[in-house]
Amino acid sequence: MTSPRPLFPELARLRWPLIQAPMAGAQDARLALAVGRAGALGSLPAAMLSPEALERELQAMQAADLPCNVNFFAHRPPDATQADAAEIRWRQALAPLRAEFGLGENDGPTPASRQPFDAAMAEVLERCPPAVVSFHFGLPDAALLARVRALGCRILSSATTLREAQWLQAQGVDAVIAQGLEAGGHRGHFLDTDPDRQSDMLTLVTACAQALEVPVIAAGGIGTAAEVRAALAAGARAVQVGTAFLCCDEATTGPLHRARLLDPQAPTALTNLFSGGLARGLYNRLMAEFGPVSALAPPFPRASAALAPLRAAAERLGRDDFTPLWSGTNRRGCRAVPAAEIVEALTAGLSPAG
Structure with missing residues (x-):
């Protein structure tokens, strides 16, 4: 069995190199708590939350003494x-x-x-600092990013191309989420917006792992334990999985969405x-x-x-x-079961960290 290294030393008590993807509109702290109790890193999507709502979610995670990843958008509002x-x-x-x-x-x-990360959200993090903060669509401005870094939070962001990944590394992120074309939800692109310039997960992970010094997290097209192991073998230090959790008991995914997710032909x-x-x-x-x-x-x-x-x-x-x-392209792992069973299925064949 493969024994993975912890993504970061302070996350060593997590048993698995698995991050539940933040999914706005389909989850709240209940899913993040269930994933955390199963030994993986739960995530909270914050782009559609008020500061007050985010603080309540973070307090729930802290009351359970579980680390979490809080995700923000970093887009620039249009003219x-x-x-x-x-x-x-x-x-x-x-x-x-x-x-x-x-x-x-x-x-x-x-x-x-959907709001970009701002000073009000930075104040929430200063009151309830999470272990990990991740961004989509690049990074916020330097002053806001410095406030997050000062809290000791690990900073992640999504890249859809090697050029974006190298830019993120140059800005000092602690790890890059390599988002393949298979991934469900919003593309995290910010430099290379043409999907024809983006690639599948394994191709992107391989390129990033060879070129970067910071850890790479694989995202997109991962729904089975074999695919987790393939991503780790390609050089990823951890995987981020979303679609497999959309039908689990703790998700807030609506019934119409659930029905379509469980249709293998859709x-x-x-x-x-x-x-x-x-x-x-x-x-x-x-x-x-x-x-x-x-x-x-x-x-x-x-x-x-x-x-x-x-x-x-x-x-x-x-x-x-x-x-x-x-939805991502791969729904093989999407089942109507407790989130802990999804974590167990995805990590089969791995030895617990530590």
Whole structure:
């Protein structure tokens, strides 16, 4: 059996080189706690939380005496004038669908907005510092990053190409998450936004492990123990897995999303329709109407507001037409069982650390 080294010395009490991917909209602290109790590193997605909500989640992890990874977005909000104009065009494009569902211009809920890491969130971390802080879409500005580093938190960020990984290393991150094209949810790109310049997980991990001095964490297309071992053999020090946890008991994934995840024939696609940012999800009606990628979608994260009423109306009818059904290409490990069973299945064949 393979015995992995701890990713960082202070995480040596974790038994497995496994990070549960942060998944906004599909989890809260309950999943992170279950993963942590099973010996892996649980994660909290913070991009759609208020500072008060994040503090409550962190307090739950600390009360259980479990380390966790807190994930933030580091995107730059789009120019307001251009985004407003794009959102008007998007609403006009969606008007026939609103009419089909009997919706007025202003009917329906307003979704939580995805916010980049800011001073208010830094203050939360200063009150409740986690073991690990990770970022998506690059890194925040130097002053904010320095506040996180001063807390002693390990800093991670996602890269979709070797160039992005090398840039992150030059900025002083403690490890790079190599996000292959197979990964579900939003692409973490920030320098190389064209998916044609991005690669599968094993290719990216191999390149990063050979070129970087900092540890590499493999993400994308990992759903079985054999795939975990393959990623470690390619040079990763740990793996990050999301899709396999989406149907577990502790996830908050909705019933329509769960049903599609458990359909082995359901295809995925990279799409910008749901948020304006490129993300991998299960194919549904919205992608059929506009094509998975459309210039009509406003820039990230502005596309979601106009879709919220349509999503709510369709879901009331038991339909997932306008629901973001995030999923990686590999759903072999996705099962409706406790999260601890997912951890056990993914780490079969590994010897516990320490």
